[in-house]
Amino acid sequence: MNKLPDHFYRRQDVTGVAQALLGKKLCTLIGEEYTAAIIVETEAYSGIADRASHSYGGRRTARTETMYRSGGVAYVYLCYGIHYLLNVISGREGDPTGVLIRAVEPVEGIEVMLRRRKMERPGPRLSAGPGLVTQALGIGKAQNGVSLQEGQVWIENTGISVSAADIVTTTRIGVDYAGDDALLPYRFYIRGNPYVSKK
DNA sequence: CAAACGATTTTCT
DNA sequence: GAAAATCGTTTGG
Numbered sequence A: 001m002n003k004l005p006d007h008f009y010r011r012q013d014v015t016g017v018a019q020a021l022l023g024k025k026l027c028t029l030i031g032e033e034y035t036a037a038i039i040v041e042t043e044a045y046s047g048i049a050d051r052a053s054h055s056y057g058g059r060r061t062a063r064t065e066t067m068y069r070s071g072g073v074a075y076v077y078l079c080y081g082i083h084y085l086l087n088v089i090s091g092r093e094g095d096p097t098g099v100l101i102r103a104v105e106p107v108e109g110i111e112v113m114l115r116r117r118k119m120e121r122p123g124p125r126l127s128a129g130p131g132l133v134t135q136a137l138g139i140g141k142a143q144n145g146v147s148l149q150e151g152q153v154w155i156e157n158t159g160i161s162v163s164a165a166d167i168v169t170t171t172r173i174g175v176d177y178a179g180d181d182a183l184l185p186y187r188f189y190i191r192g193n194p195y196v197s198k199k
Numbered sequence B: 001c002a003a004a005c006g007a008t009t010t011t012c013t
Numbered sequence C: 001g002a003a004a005a006t007c008g009t010t011t012g013g
Helices: A014-020 A064-068 A110-117 A130-137 A176-183
Strands: A025-030 A033-046 A074-079 A083-090 A097-108 A153-156 A167-170 A187-190
Touching: A014 A033, A014 A083, A014 A097, A014 A187, A025 A097, A025 A130, A033 A110, A033 A130, A064 A083, A074 A130, A083 A130, A097 A110, A097 A130, A097 A187, A110 A130
Parallel strands: none
Antiparallel strands: A025 A033, A025 A153, A033 A097, A033 A187, A074 A083, A083 A097, A167 A187
């Protein structure tokens, strides 16, 4: 294996981490089943200064406590009472920044993902969307707070290089309530990839 | 203790 | 394109 080291996540700029994660391989070994997929879409959540973030203004609650951990752990939470969303925590301890994984392209364990999603054939609907990513990879609240150095959830280098010209930068989705911060260019995806979630 | 609210997806019209 | 599904977290009384 070739797990990304902790220092990869502990850079100070969240948007840099969000972009660097594009083209990397997100792997899970959950319930004895291995699955892996290339990250094709991410969003940055920039801590206390970002109104769209759960930790806006330095708010600490039982739920958001994970965001304050040192970079390199998974932050999983339930949204709309139905979907789990996966974030990769970045930065230093006490600095609540993270990257939401919005879409991935399946590469290994596709049969397992099809079963988890109750689908017949592979396609963008398998994992193009933050709630779909966690379903396909088998991630749930049990993975909240786990280190990416453990064997449950981790990210590997792939050798795939995504040039700046292949990265599209735009505004985040579903954060209209955040006022001006909803206009920040914090969403990144690989140009032309069919697994990028569409609005 | 009660009530409102989502970093969404699916289904129906 | 509109609306329902559905529940843990957060906030207010």
